[in-house]
Amino acid sequence: MTTSQRYDGDIRELPGPARAAALGTLVADLRSPDPAVRDDGAYSTAVRWIPVLDANERYGLGDSVARHFADTAVEARAFAPLVLARIVEAGTWREEWWRAFCDWYPAETDLRGHDPELGWVHAAAHGADLLAALAEHPGQRPLPLAECAVARLLAPTDHLFDAQEDDRIAYALARILCHPELTEAQSEQWLTPVSEAFRTGEPGPVPAWASNTMRTLRMLYVLADRGVRRRDTDEAPRTPTHREPVLGALARTLAIVAPCTG
Numbered sequence: 001m002t003t004s005q006r007y008d009g010d011i012r013e014l015p016g017p018a019r020a021a022a023l024g025t026l027v028a029d030l031r032s033p034d035p036a037v038r039d040d041g042a043y044s045t046a047v048r049w050i051p052v053l054d055a056n057e058r059y060g061l062g063d064s065v066a067r068h069f070a071d072t073a074v075e076a077r078a079f080a081p082l083v084l085a086r087i088v089e090a091g092t093w094r095e096e097w098w099r100a101f102c103d104w105y106p107a108e109t110d111l112r113g114h115d116p117e118l119g120w121v122h123a124a125a126h127g128a129d130l131l132a133a134l135a136e137h138p139g140q141r142p143l144p145l146a147e148c149a150v151a152r153l154l155a156p157t158d159h160l161f162d163a164q165e166d167d168r169i170a171y172a173l174a175r176i177l178c179h180p181e182l183t184e185a186q187s188e189q190w191l192t193p194v195s196e197a198f199r200t201g202e203p204g205p206v207p208a209w210a211s212n213t214m215r216t217l218r219m220l221y222v223l224a225d226r227g228v229r230r231r232d233t234d235e236a237p238r239t240p241t242h243r244e245p246v247l248g249a250l251a252r253t254l255a256i257v258a259p260c261t262g
Contacts, residue, residue, distance in 0.1 A: 007045040012052055023049075023057065027064040030083060031076030035119025038075060043082065050086045058092040066097040069104040074112075077104060078123040081130035088133040093140070101130060102144075106151035113163025124152060124161065125168040132172040135179055136230075142179035146190035149173055153213040154197050160208045161215065170219035174228040177240035187242040188249040198256040214257055221250045 007026075011019055026049070029042035050058060061083070068080040084097055105127045112121045131149055134140050149169055177187060194213060201210065224246050227237025240246045 007041060010052075011049050019057070023053075023061055023064075027061065030065065030079050031068060031071060031073050033073065033075055033118055038079060039119055043079060046083050047086055050083075050090050053090075055092060058087050058090060059094065062087045062092060062094060062097055066094075066100045069100045074108075074110040074121055074123065075118050077108065078110075078121045078126050080126075081105070082126040085126075085130040085133040088130070088137050093134070093137055098134075101127070102148055105148060106155045108152075109157070111157060111159040111161075111165070113161075113165065122163065122165070124165040125163070127152060128165070128168040128172040132175045135172070135175040142176050142182045143186045143190060145176045146173060149176070150190055150193055153216060154193060154209060157208050157212075161212045166212055166215040167219050170216045170223055171228065173216075173220050174223035174240070175230075177224065177242075177246055178228065178238045180241055182241050184242045184245050187240060187246050191249050191253050195253050195256060198253065201257060210257070214254065217250055217254055221247065221254070224250065 007022075011022055014022060026042050026045060029037050030046070032038040032042070046061075050061070053061065065080045065083045065087075068076040071077050071080075081101060084101070087093070105123075108123045108127075110121065111124050112118075113125070114120055114122070128149065131145050134145055135142060149172060153169065176182075194217070197213075198210070206214075224240050224243060227239045229235045229237045
């Protein structure tokens with residue numbers, strides 16, 4: 001049976017035991033090293049199925065996928081947040097999944113964007129996608145989302161983002177900064193660890209984490225200034241809840257590593 005045949009049809013037409021078996025296969029395929037199985041098959045099917053699952057099925061799927069954060073295979077870990085983002089968009093979320101994600105995201109050491117054999121890995125970008133989805137989830141506090149993104153950016157790494165991961169993290173941060181419950185102080189304070197880290201810089205080659213962070217903040221400045229909207233929508237762009245303080249804080253932080261700026 002080919003991957004496409006495995007996921008043919010409408011899951012809503014399957015009886016209960018068959019639905020459970022299909023979801024079990026989906027979870028297993030989400031850790032496959034074959035990108036045709038994992039990305040083209042299982043993930044694409046998850047996008048199609050998640051909105052029509054009932055709440056218990058979504059919770060079960062989320063529980064199974066969240067366990068992938070502790071998997072030995074990077075492709076399993078990296079696709080977990082992408083699936084959880086779709087579950088969040090369907091209105092389902094657990095605190096346990098957040099704790100598992102926060103333990104994993106800053107600690108992930110394999111930050112490859114695309115691998116010739118594995119296909120897209122993209123752990124940093126996929127984690128950012130979950131943060132962006134959570135920025136719209138009712139009851140989710142925004143500041144911990146920004147702090148988690150910063151922890152990822154400041155984590156030691158030799159990997160220089162090369163597949164627009166900086167843009168994806170900046171997009172997530174822009175969505176977070178549009179949260180209506182974010183205070184003016186909170187809109188700036190998440191940048192404090194970045195400023196402190198930049199001030200430790202010494203003459204010589206720019207570390208990968210610093211370059212990744214600088215490029216992320218530069219894109220974030222553009223999004224904060226011009227506005228951001230949800231992907232694949234024609235909604236009007238939104239600017240941060242406290243736009244001017246955010247722009248000022250970003251400018252001051254970037255000036256530490258680019259003193260030629262005004």
